Amino acid sequence: MKRKILIVVSDYYKNISLNLEKAAIKVLKKNSFSYKTLKAPGVFEIPVIIAKNSKKYTGFIALGCVVKGKTPHFNYISKSTINALMNYSIKNKKPIGNGLITCLNITQAKIRSSKSGKNRGKEAANAVVRVLKNAW
Secondary structure, three states: EEEEEEEEEEEEOOHHHHHHHHHHHHHHHHHHEEEEEEEOOOOOHHHHHHHHOOOOOOOEEEEEEEEEEOOOHHHHHHHHHHHHHHHHHHHHHEEEEEEEEEEOOOHHHHHHHOOOOOHHHHHHHHHHHHHHHHOO
């Protein structure tokens, strides 16, 4: 079975997202998975892009960053996006690697997207690869 992955990247924080994307792609290439990348304006739009492309791919990777501000907006965006991804994954029986960083500040986001640290893009890609290799 050919495993095609769609990476959906929120480019709201371009530098953070680029680091996540590069790390995810490196994992997919290492494991001989084919992939395509689509951009989203923010993390909130990622679930609908995944849903629109659901029939073309065996798995997905959601990448992006939400930084807490001074309003509750952070909580609503983070929770609704992650819930939508989980619900879609279960309903459609397709894995979605969650590479969405939710941070209190941009410094935390830089650390969680760095090459030397625990890069969430790499972790999300590894999760999808492991699920598809072990469960399919």
